[in-house]
Amino acid sequence: QAEDSDANSLNNKEITTIIRRNGFRFWGNRTPETNAYIFEVYTRTAQVLADSIAEAQFETIDSPLTPANVKDVISAIRAKLDSLVTAGKLIGAECWYDVVDNGTTDLRQGRVCIRYKYTPVPPLEDMELYQTFTDEFFGPAFAVLGGA
Structure with a gap:
């Protein structure tokens, strides 16, 4: 351009x-953002990730809130995140259950909090290439001639 x-x-x-x-x-x-979502791809990644993880949990809503069920949800989210890392869509990601977020009152009310974090893949926006003119390769190149 x-x-x-x-x-x-x-x-x-x-x-x-x-x-x-x-x-x-x-x-x-x-983007005009100056903090986390500085690249368009960061915003799109956040939206797609939130939507796909939420959609994958659709069948879990209204199922029994048991430790085994929560472990299954965490395992499924971890598997999804791992597949995105393997595919090069994320740099890294983790999912976990934190007891601090899940007090007895919340659990009794059928509410559970599962956390996840991720690092999106930035675009290669700027690359600098430095060229150096040198004589250093003459010696090795002509050394092969030896006593020819």
């Missing part, structure tokens, strides 16, 4: 836009 293009002007203001190059495509990685 030309430096003075509308797309670059928008990107410089942290606004992702759409360009037409071999079809339509998003142009720009950043």
Whole structure:
């Protein structure tokens, strides 16, 4: 894209836009967010992850709240997170039950809290390549000639 293009002007203001190059495509990685969700992919990852984990637990809602059932939910979430790490969709992730979040009153009311955390994969937004001109390879290259 030309430096003075509308797309670059928008990107410089942290606004992702759409360009037409071999079809339509998003142009720009950043959001106006300055803390956690600085990249579009971070936001999309959070939304897809929350939706897919919640959807996978649909059958569990209104089932008996037993330790075994909670362990099964945690195992299922861990398996999902592990598959996303293996597929390169996440850098890493964990899921756990914390007793501090799950007091007797909450459990008695049928409420359980399961925590998970993850690290999304950032886009390779900027790469610097440094070139160095050197004479250091002459010696090894011509050493093979030996006494020829």
